[in-house]
Amino acid sequence: MSTAAKQKAKAAGIRLDDDSADTPSEPVLPRTAPGQLIGLQGRVHSQQAEIDKLKRALEQRAPGKLPLDKLHEIPGRRRKLAPAEYAELKANLTAYPLAQPITVRERHDGEYDIVAGHNRASVYRELGRTEIDGIVLDIDASMVEYAAFFSNLLSPTLSDFEKFWGFKSLQDSTGITKEDLAKAAGISDSHVGRIMKFDLLPDECKELLSARPERLGSNAAEQMAKAVAEGRVDKVKAAIERLLADDTYTQAQAVAATKPDRLPRERHEPLVVKRGAKKVCQISARNGVVGVSFSGKAADEAEHWAERIHAFIESELEKQ
Incomplete structure (x- = not known):
C-alpha cells in the first residue's frame, strides 16, 4: 500500500470520542441533518479541548531516557525524508545533542510505540547509541495520530504537502472546520486554506507527491490547482511528474508549464x-x-x- 493510501486509511479510522483503545471505530458520517450538525459541533468542541491538552503535554512534558531496543516503529507513520535531508539530520545528530525529544506511547508489554521521531531514532541506532531522549504520552489510542501530526508540526522541516495530509486526516475524521484547524495548529486561516489547495490536485499527483513531498510548496500547488480548475489537468500532471523526476527542474518552471498556451498573433500584411x-x-x-x-x-x-x-x-x- 502506498504512503498516500496508508494515510487516507488512517484518516478514515480516527475517532476522538471513542474511549476504546482496541476496538476500531467507524468513520464519522457527513452532516446531513440539524441533529447531526449539533452532535458534530459538540464533538469538535470536545476534540479541540483534547487537542489543546495534547499540545500542552507536548510542550511541557519533561523528556527522559528511553532504550532504543524497546522502541517500535508503526508502519506508515514515519516521515519520509529526502536522502539529503536524512544525511543532514544524521550529520547534525552526530555533532550535537538531540534538540527535540521523540514522543512515544507505552504498550501493554512495557515497551513503546514511536509516535513521532522515527528518523531521529533510526539515526541514533545507526550511530550505535543505546538510548534517546523521549516523552512518554499518556493518551488514548484515538489521539495518537494527532500527537504524531502536532509533534511533527513543530518541526520547521515539515513540508507543506505533509501538513496537508495531516490537516486532511483531521478534517476527514472529525469534520473539524478550516478555522478550527488553523486555531489548533496555531497558524493563519489563509495559510491553512492555501495548504488545503493540494486537495484540488489530481489523485495521481498526490500519490506521486507522497514519495517526495518536499518538491512542491503550497504557493505553487495553489497556482496548479487554479490550472486544474481551468481545465489544464494534463499540463499539471506532466509538470509534477517532471518536477519529481528532475531535481534541476524548479517549482517556478513547473508552474509556468501549466499556463495556457499563447495564441499566435495575427499578422497583417502592410x-x-x-x-x-x-x-x-x-x-x-x-x-x-x-x-x-x-x-x-x-x-x-x-x-x-x-x-x-x-x-x-x-x-x-x-x-x-
Missing part, C-alpha cells in the same frame, strides 16, 4: 500605396497603432499627409 510604379508609402497596423511610412521624395510630404489623415478621421467620426 498596405502599400503607389504612384504609378513607385512606392509612395506603407501603412501598417499593430496593437492598436497605425503607422504610415513614406518613401523617397514623398517623405517631404509626411507632415502634409498627417494633417489630412487627422482631418479625415475627425470627419468620419462626425458621421457616426
